[in-house]
Amino acid sequence: MEGGKTREIMKVELICVGTxxxxxxIVNTNAAYLAEKCAGLGLSCYFQTVVGDNEERLSEVxxxxxxxxxxxxxxxxxxxxxxxLTKETAAKVCGRALEVHEPSKKAIEKFFxxxxxxxxxxxxxxxxxxxxxxxxxNHNGTAPGAILETEKAKVILLPGPPGELKPMFxxxxxxxLAALTxxxxxxQTVKICGVGESKAETMVKDxxxxxxxxxxxxxxxxxxxxxxxxxxxxxxxxxxxxxxPMVKELKNRFGNNIYTTEEETTLEKSVVDLALANKLTITCxxxxxxxxxxxRLVNVPGISEVYKNGVVTYANKAKRRLLGxxxxxxxxxxxxxxxTAEEMAKGAAVMFKADVAAAVxxxxxxxxxxxxxxxxxxxxxxxVKGKTTVRRYxxxxxxxxxxxxxxxxxxALMRECILVYYSKVTFGKGES
Amino acid sequence: MEGGKTREIMKVELICVGTxxxxxxIVNTNAAYLAEKCAGLGLSCYFQTVVGDNEERLSEVxxxxxxxxxxxxxxxxxxxxxxxLTKETAAKVCGRALEVHEPSKKAIEKFFxxxxxxxxxxxxxxxxxxxxxxxxxNHNGTAPGAILETEKAKVILLPGPPGELKPMFxxxxxxxLAALTxxxxxxQTVKICGVGESKAETMVKDxxxxxxxxxxxxxxxxxxxxxxxxxxxxxxxxxxxxxxPMVKELKNRFGNNIYTTEEETTLEKSVVDLALANKLTITCxxxxxxxxxxxRLVNVPGISEVYKNGVVTYANKAKRRLLGxxxxxxxxxxxxxxxTAEEMAKGAAVMFKADVAAAVxxxxxxxxxxxxxxxxxxxxxxxVKGKTTVRRYxxxxxxxxxxxxxxxxxxALMRECILVYYSKVTFGKGES
Numbered sequence: 001m002e003g004g005k006t007r008e009i010m011k012v013e014l015i016c017v018g019t020x021x022x023x024x025x026i027v028n029t030n031a032a033y034l035a036e037k038c039a040g041l042g043l044s045c046y047f048q049t050v051v052g053d054n055e056e057r058l059s060e061v062x063x064x065x066x067x068x069x070x071x072x073x074x075x076x077x078x079x080x081x082x083x084x085l086t087k088e089t090a091a092k093v094c095g096r097a098l099e100v101h102e103p104s105k106k107a108i109e110k111f112f113x114x115x116x117x118x119x120x121x122x123x124x125x126x127x128x129x130x131x132x133x134x135x136x137x138n139h140n141g142t143a144p145g146a147i148l149e150t151e152k153a154k155v156i157l158l159p160g161p162p163g164e165l166k167p168m169f170x171x172x173x174x175x176x177l178a179a180l181t182x183x184x185x186x187x188q189t190v191k192i193c194g195v196g197e198s199k200a201e202t203m204v205k206d207x208x209x210x211x212x213x214x215x216x217x218x219x220x221x222x223x224x225x226x227x228x229x230x231x232x233x234x235x236x237x238x239x240x241x242x243x244x245p246m247v248k249e250l251k252n253r254f255g256n257n258i259y260t261t262e263e264e265t266t267l268e269k270s271v272v273d274l275a276l277a278n279k280l281t282i283t284c285x286x287x288x289x290x291x292x293x294x295x296r297l298v299n300v301p302g303i304s305e306v307y308k309n310g311v312v313t314y315a316n317k318a319k320r321r322l323l324g325x326x327x328x329x330x331x332x333x334x335x336x337x338x339x340t341a342e343e344m345a346k347g348a349a350v351m352f353k354a355d356v357a358a359a360v361x362x363x364x365x366x367x368x369x370x371x372x373x374x375x376x377x378x379x380x381x382x383x384v385k386g387k388t389t390v391r392r393y394x395x396x397x398x399x400x401x402x403x404x405x406x407x408x409x410x411x412a413l414m415r416e417c418i419l420v421y422y423s424k425v426t427f428g429k430g431e432s
Numbered sequence: 433m434e435g436g437k438t439r440e441i442m443k444v445e446l447i448c449v450g451t452x453x454x455x456x457x458i459v460n461t462n463a464a465y466l467a468e469k470c471a472g473l474g475l476s477c478y479f480q481t482v483v484g485d486n487e488e489r490l491s492e493v494x495x496x497x498x499x500x501x502x503x504x505x506x507x508x509x510x511x512x513x514x515x516x517l518t519k520e521t522a523a524k525v526c527g528r529a530l531e532v533h534e535p536s537k538k539a540i541e542k543f544f545x546x547x548x549x550x551x552x553x554x555x556x557x558x559x560x561x562x563x564x565x566x567x568x569x570n571h572n573g574t575a576p577g578a579i580l581e582t583e584k585a586k587v588i589l590l591p592g593p594p595g596e597l598k599p600m601f602x603x604x605x606x607x608x609l610a611a612l613t614x615x616x617x618x619x620q621t622v623k624i625c626g627v628g629e630s631k632a633e634t635m636v637k638d639x640x641x642x643x644x645x646x647x648x649x650x651x652x653x654x655x656x657x658x659x660x661x662x663x664x665x666x667x668x669x670x671x672x673x674x675x676x677p678m679v680k681e682l683k684n685r686f687g688n689n690i691y692t693t694e695e696e697t698t699l700e701k702s703v704v705d706l707a708l709a710n711k712l713t714i715t716c717x718x719x720x721x722x723x724x725x726x727x728r729l730v731n732v733p734g735i736s737e738v739y740k741n742g743v744v745t746y747a748n749k750a751k752r753r754l755l756g757x758x759x760x761x762x763x764x765x766x767x768x769x770x771x772t773a774e775e776m777a778k779g780a781a782v783m784f785k786a787d788v789a790a791a792v793x794x795x796x797x798x799x800x801x802x803x804x805x806x807x808x809x810x811x812x813x814x815x816v817k818g819k820t821t822v823r824r825y826x827x828x829x830x831x832x833x834x835x836x837x838x839x840x841x842x843x844a845l846m847r848e849c850i851l852v853y854y855s856k857v858t859f860g861k862g863e864s
Binding site for chain 1: 836
């Protein structure tokens with residue numbers, strides 16, 4: 001984007017407000033989220049700033065940003081405490097008075113009465129907004145967001161907690177920003193599982209170098225790679241026409257490792273959709289992942305047709321009692337072994353009468369690794385209608401990273417096994 | 433820290449250079465790392481900036497930083513490609529010529545010959561340094577770091593890859609900065625569960641207003657509030673002496689709702705520690721949370737002594753079959769009810785012979801809510817040695833937010849029930 005057609009493209013700038021960021025207590029995931037979304041909307045971002053809850057310094061940063069960018073997005077500092085002064089500072093810099101916003105006041109009243117609680121004095125601070133601001137409803141907290149349209153720039157105020165910022169951005173800010181840009185920028189994301197990041201990059205290197213409209217960019221996620229194809233044109237139809245042949249080329253290259261080209265579809269949703277399409281039920285038997293695999297599946301709305309129950313069998317005894325893993329298997333091969341994973345999947349499928357059973361057993365660390373079975377070693381089994389596939393994986397990173405990688409790999413394996421069984425498709429030699 | 437005795441404390445500012453950061457392709461973990469390290473060294477950090485590999489914009493940002501901070505740390509853009517221009521830009525802004533650094537040239541030669549490779553032309557670019565710079569050896573890559581001491585500020589250039597930046601910072605920059613500073617900043621975090629953010633804020637409002645050293649700041653987490661107490665002094669011991677009475681005062685006010693004052697201790701770890709101390713085993717029976725509660729407990733290293741197994745009973749049939757919830761209970765009260773939660777906890781405790789059993793049943797949405805039982809309604813039961821406590825909660829937000837809130841509430845309830853049973857302590861009227 002640097003050095004691109006900047007005359008036509010609107011410039012956005014991010015300001016993240018919070019002492020925790022300045023102290024390094026938290027990582028600035030909001031900036032990465034907002035930057036990625038803005039790039040997807042075709043906005044150029046040249047600066048991101050982090051500043052504390054301090055009126056003087058925040059004013060300085062905001063004035064600088066408004067002087068060089070068309071849109072300034074601030075996150076954080078909208079809470080009820082005295083420290084929170086983003087709204088007050090932005091109002092002052094933009095020359096706006098503060099006034100009580102009645103709908104926000106009522107929403108705060110309701111938020112507390114729903115919980116049988118009394119709001120404290122400082123909660124009302126959140127119902128005060130700069131005059132003339134466009135209010136952004138917060139369905140996940142009490143602090144509303146706001147947009148201040150000034151001559152210099154549009155200033156967008158968002159709450160700091162990612163669980164509030166993200167849905168507010170999706171629901172209210174994306175449509176607002178889309179309406180501002182005269183060029184229509186469209187993008188489509190091709191989501192891939194079972195292929196490693198560097199392999200995926202090598203596979204599209206020639207495409208990245210050779211294109212300017214559409215552009216393509218790769219994003220590594222845990223256990224997945226997303227490739228975003230973005231094009232700009234006078235209208236949506238023309239933009240999509242530019243995108244289509246590139247997506248087709250990616251489909252040729254990645255084949256069945258592409259699990260979706262839909263923005264909202266997650267890997268777990270693609271597994272659930274496959275199960276629904278084939279009228280299958282799914283169960284999970286987890287050891288090192290401790291419920292994370294079930295939890296990801298259950299986060300798909302409408303999961304109840306597919307997923308009825310699952311178990312976490314952390315102890316060997318639980319693997320034996322709840323899943324019927326043989327004592328001799330555990331003694332001979334150990335809990336982290338191909339054979340144990342296979343018996344866990346079989347046990348879960350039989351005990352819970354499920355069509356598909358996934359089992360995960362591994363060494364998440366930090367302790368418990370040996371030369372033969374190092375930390376990060378995970379076996380995943382997937383049984384579809386009596387046919388079991390077991391794979392061995394070696395993940396890296398800390399305990400949580402190993403577990404997240406194992407969950408993503410389990411979802412990819414479930415998808416692959418269901419597809420192979422029901423659609424007789426084949427998979428390329430991805431690093432699955 | 434904000435508004436503290438800034439005259440005595442040196443100001444540091446971070447500039448992270450890279451297009452990947454501006455596009456949101458990667459999260460800025462370097463900023464969090466450097467910020468935390470600098471805070472630990474007693475430096476105040478008021479600004480962090482992200483900018484791309486663009487001479488004009490980088491110069492602007494660097495000049496601004498040098499005008500307001502004593503130390504400016506830049507990371508990224510020291511690589512061999514044409515895009516990398518941090519060193520060249522910093523030299524220009526500081527009025528230094530570039531010259532070949534013979535030891536760095538030899539180190540690059542060695543780096544490649546050790547690997548049986550030939551350096552390409554642009555690798556020699558990395559041996560060129562601003563005149564008069566202090567060179568920082570890179571033992572993990574080819575780009576050396578540099579310190580430029582100017583009248584305005586010390587400008588420190590570090591490579592972007594965390595695997596090169598971190599060891600270089602530890603080995604070379606920490607001793608350099610430690611020699612510059614005379615003040616030490618220490619902080620301690622008091623972590624609270626079962627008290628809402630604004631209530632916690634109200635409870636410490638007088639303390640926030642009245643103090644400058646130590647300062648206190650509140651941070652809202654899902655289901656938790658963290659209060660950080662920070663002090664600066666000539667040495668660590670004196671700083672801790674300032675912190676101690678404030679932490680004591682917070683203990684007086686929040687009592688047993690404080691689950692830890694240790695930086696590394698999470699809410700789930702505090703539950704696991706309590707179970708270990710009382711030699712208790714824990715099991716979980718989850719419906720709407722679908723394994724998230726087990727997953728959080730299992731993320732604690734060494735959990736195997738405490739947690740043996742758990743179940744996810746999403747379907748009513750699973751609640752009956754695996755946990756022995758009565759058909760009549762489900763018919764009369766429904767799956768989301770006090771009685772069902774109670775029977776789930778009892779069933780799990782009995783079936784899995786666990787001392788502590790937590791059960792969660794609720795409506796996570798987006799569908800399934802009614803006027804009587806709206807989305808966000810969750811019942812959580814905790815059974816400790818035959819004694820069961822059930823609570824009703826009304827959470828807000830999307831499906832994932834409701835589930836995360838339920839998990840945090842379940843952990844807080846488990847902690848409370850174990851403490852009440854074994855330590856006979858009482859809890860204040862927190863919003864638990």
